[in-house]
Amino acid sequence: MTGKGYIMNDNAVVFKGTKEGLYIILKEELDVSVIKNHLDKKIRPSKRFFEGAKIVNFKGKRLSREEFDELKGIIEQDYGMTFTGSYNELSFASKHDREEHSDTGILEQLPYEHVQKGEALVVRATVRSGQLIDYKGNIVIIGDVNPGAHIKAAGSIIVMGSMRGIAHAGVNGDYSAFIVAFKIQPMQLRIGDIITRAPDSISPKISNPEIALVKQGMIVVEPYLPNK
């Protein structure tokens, strides 16, 4: 019991790197005074490391304006970080975040920046024209997705083959969702409510694996192993 309690409290404050910058994820169940305590415990020993860091915003816990201002003040004055977000931009925990949060005990042990956990539907087939795969998690296709086929996932889409159809990741508005394929030659890519389509001119054949993700409000397709 004590062991579990320790792990849970250890996650009272979690720093999470995203494309926009660092977020501080606060455990929802805990009181702000406890959170302040944990914040101090976490930052104080490596204060110099955190100094000058850019914090985008808090996440996870529902904060009142006073609590927000208090925490923001501590972060800026006591620890010397810059805080760019405002109270209005504060996003509260979605179900997705909460699940992720309770798992950070495991995930935090991994020394990587981009680690996500979620359910996945694994399809081992060629997805053909007229076929729709719709799933409330991630989708993994072991095979090709042909023109006219439609893949819809609440999470990310991974195609171990050619992506030639329509891929819609993060259908519920999750902009951190992405689309990966060994070959991306799609009719259309959608992430959240952002839509992009293939250029009308015949595009050059790229045979490297690529990833499509949201950068500055646009879908960008790039190699995910740029050094290869």
Place this chain on the structure above:
Amino acid sequence: MGEVIVVTSGKGGVGKTTTTANIGTGLSLKGKSVVLVDADIGLRNLDVVMGLENRIVYDLVDVVEGSCRLRQALIKDKRFANLYLLPAAQTKDKNAVNPEQMQKLTSDLAEEFDYVMVDCPAGIEQGFKNAIAGASRAVVVTTPEVSAVRDADRIIGLLEASGLRNPQLVINRIKIDMVKRGDMMNIDDMIDILAIDLLGVVPDDDMIVVSTNRGEPAIANEASLAGQAYRNIVRRIMGEDVPFMNLESDEGFLTRLVKMFGFTKRR
């Protein structure tokens, strides 16, 4: 018990009927008993391509409705032994029969014939469902056009969904010189997308138009390049391992023709 093979494509005009007629004729030339079934009710043409339209008395719908016996509706081909045609009705439409009736019909035919070749109508509606109902094997025909390949892909998905796994592909009307110039989809691209086994590649051949209009399947014409391709397809259907014709070579038509005759002599 014979095999029921459906020839389908999704898109119209890619050569389903021509393929059915030629494969059927080819199988009968190989000594098999064959019946061609025209499932394109309301838009029949298999009888025309086979040159048998004047002999139709009863049709598929008559058989299904019980207005005649199955034997009465079968038309014996005028040139090839062991080759029969069950024509479609022209005055009805696709809803005149249902999949259960087609299943019964084709299984009755499979009792008597080695091969039952079903010519599927274009589209994915009732006619398609009827045509594939009794089939145990499917041949998907496409041409090197993006639209035809797209439809073939859809059809393959539907065939798999109704339990017809591993359909085989016939690429029809390919023009090698256009492929070489990069103006036409090449065979590898099509197989890459469709991801099914290739049964054969039929080159574009003016002879097909002539033979279709005359009601004589091109497969019987030794000089026709398409006929040669169909002869190879027939042998592959019968389980033989036949190498693909070398259409990509740089040699001229004459050389190819000579080679082809050499090939036929050796046979």
